[in-house]
Amino acid sequence: xxxxxxxxxxxxxxxxxxxxxxxxxxxxxxxxxxxxxxxxxxxxxxxxxxxxxxxxxxxxxxxxxxxxxxxxxxxxxxxxxxxxxxxxxxxxxxxxxxxxxxxxxxxxxxxxxxxxxxxxxxxxxxxxxxxxxxxxxxxxxxxxxxxxxxxxxxxxxxxxxxxxxxxxxxxxxxxxxxxxxxxxxxxxxxxxxxxxxxxxxxxxxxxxxxxxxxxxxxxxxxxxxxxxxxxxxxxxxxxxxxxxxxxxxxxxxxxxxxxxxxxxxxxxxxxxxxxxxxxxxxxxxxxxxxxxxxxxxxxxxxxxxxxxxxxxxxxxxxxxxxxxxxxxxxxxxxxxxxxxxxxxxxxxxxxxxxxxxxxxxxxxxxxxx
Amino acid sequence: xxxxxxxxxxxxxxxxxxxxxxxxxxxxxxxxxxxxxxxxxxxxxxxxxxxxxxxxxxxxxxxxxxxxxxxxxxxxxxxxxxxxxxxxxxxxxxxxxxxxxxxxx
Ligand code: SF4
Numbered sequence: 001x002x003x004x005x006x007x008x009x010x011x012x013x014x015x016x017x018x019x020x021x022x023x024x025x026x027x028x029x030x031x032x033x034x035x036x037x038x039x040x041x042x043x044x045x046x047x048x049x050x051x052x053x054x055x056x057x058x059x060x061x062x063x064x065x066x067x068x069x070x071x072x073x074x075x076x077x078x079x080x081x082x083x084x085x086x087x088x089x090x091x092x093x094x095x096x097x098x099x100x101x102x103x104x105x106x107x108x109x110x111x112x113x114x115x116x117x118x119x120x121x122x123x124x125x126x127x128x129x130x131x132x133x134x135x136x137x138x139x140x141x142x143x144x145x146x147x148x149x150x151x152x153x154x155x156x157x158x159x160x161x162x163x164x165x166x167x168x169x170x171x172x173x174x175x176x177x178x179x180x181x182x183x184x185x186x187x188x189x190x191x192x193x194x195x196x197x198x199x200x201x202x203x204x205x206x207x208x209x210x211x212x213x214x215x216x217x218x219x220x221x222x223x224x225x226x227x228x229x230x231x232x233x234x235x236x237x238x239x240x241x242x243x244x245x246x247x248x249x250x251x252x253x254x255x256x257x258x259x260x261x262x263x264x265x266x267x268x269x270x271x272x273x274x275x276x277x278x279x280x281x282x283x284x285x286x287x288x289x290x291x292x293x294x295x296x297x298x299x300x301x302x303x304x305x306x307x308x309x310x311x312x313x314x315x316x317x318x319x320x321x322x323x324x325x326x327x328x329x330x331x332x333x334x335x336x337x338x339x340x341x342x343x344x345x346x347x348x349x350x351x352x353x354x355x356x357x358x359x360x361x362x363x364x365x366x367x368x369x
Numbered sequence: 370x371x372x373x374x375x376x377x378x379x380x381x382x383x384x385x386x387x388x389x390x391x392x393x394x395x396x397x398x399x400x401x402x403x404x405x406x407x408x409x410x411x412x413x414x415x416x417x418x419x420x421x422x423x424x425x426x427x428x429x430x431x432x433x434x435x436x437x438x439x440x441x442x443x444x445x446x447x448x449x450x451x452x453x454x455x456x457x458x459x460x461x462x463x464x465x466x467x468x469x470x471x472x473x474x
Contacts, residue, residue: 001414001428001431001432002375003375003414003426003431004375006431006435007435011439012435012438012439015438015439015441015442016438016441018441018442019441019442038372091419118419118420119419119420119421120419120420121400121420122420141419144373144418144423145418145419147403147421148400148418148419148420148421151400151402151403151421196372196373196416196418196423199373199416199423199424200423225438226434229434229437229438232441248434250427250430250433250434251426251427251428251430251431251434252416252423252424252425252426252427253424254424258403258423258424259406260402260403260404260405260406261403261423264402264403351372352372
């Protein structure tokens with residue numbers, strides 16, 4: 001078993017799709033949000049929307065960390081890199097994301113020290129190799145990624161590496177979901193739950209969604225048969241009017257999550273009072289910052305953050321797309337002013353961005369394969 | 370960003386919390402700090418994300434999932450169709466038989 005190809009098997013995909021057609025009652029619609037940008041990517045890549053009946057609609061959610069990062073935070077991070085003593089490090093997904101004065105890649109082209117890393121540990125290594133420079137890791141991601149940043153900080157502290165710091169932009173899934181659910185304009189029937197976030201947090205934190213908001217959540221894997229099976233499970237719950245939290249991705253997601261990951265996050269981070277999200281605005285207690293004990297490694301504490309809030313460019317509908325109000329191709333700029341070569345918004349360059357996925361895998365939505 | 374890829378443990382290193390994994394044919398060193406409750410051994414499959422193993426992958430749960438998927442629509446088909454391989458373009462979505470019977474996990 002390789003845990004990839006088996007779940008792309010044509011027979012399994014066809015069986016699940018057929019079951020969805022059987023379960024989708026004609027007299028209603030099913031509006032299902034996939035929270036995670038990784039799911040959005042798979043849905044476009046494998047053309048899964050084309051396999052669904054017309055009354056089963058997938059709405060793309062805010063689970064793309066690069067996309068929800070507001071421009072002000074991007075600008076402040078790039079500002080830090082302007083100090084010639086600083087080496088700014090970040091994930092590849094961030095390199096082409098536009099800030100007000102260009103992307104990290106464009107800063108790099110101007111001679112600013114910006115380096116792409118695969119892991120936060122690579123950033124720490126750069127710090128060890130360049131003791132005369134300040135190395136800042138521009139940390140971004142949900143609960144999936146935050147434990148890795150926390151482990152790296154723990155190492156930096158244990159080894160007394162003082163020229164390393166983290167610019168922390170880690171965000172939390174649950175407050176964003178609550179904000180979506182509390183929005184009176186939002187019409188969602190169910191959620192496909194983020195698989196990799198759930199390897200860390202487990203299944204319990206979702207329970208309020210079924211209990212208080214009466215919406216099913218099925219935590220899902222990322223392969224086509226995973227996603228279709230999750231939709232089968234959601235339709236059964238909706239038809240029976242018995243919302244609950246189910247785990248389709250049991251092969252990787254333990255019910256209780258990952259104790260070691262939760263413990264290191266707890267040790268290193270604390271919850272911020274509030275944090276700005278693109279499309280969702282300021283959400284209380286929705287992000288993490290470094291604890292006092294880690295202040296010497298906190299880039300924000302070192303350089304001072306102004307708390308800039310910068311609007312997206314005129315005409316850009318990134319916020320509406322991120323919250324499922326607008327489809328990517330309905331954005332006025334999609335495909336004309338905004339393309340992967342000339343991105344206006346982060347959603348057009350992130351590997352998890354809905355606009356990038358739709359541009360790459362099918363500009364005509366629901367075109368039959 | 371939340372992309373995590375299955376990899377197989379090739380070697381558990383003597384140094385603390387490190388292992389070498391095969392990820393899509395490439396060998397890579399990763400941290401196993403997050404698997405302290407259930408340390409990996411050679412041959413285990415893990416999900417790899419930004420240089421760390423996030424969780425072990427259970428082959429048993431994966432098999433059970435595939436079984437559940439195989440059972441979808443099975444009641445409607447003859448044994449021959451089931452045992453034949455992926456292609457059976459004749460089968461249409463409007464099977465009369467109800468096959469919702471199997472339990473969800
Ligand atoms: S097409 Fe560009 S501007 Fe419009 S929502 Fe997508 S990323 Fe934003």
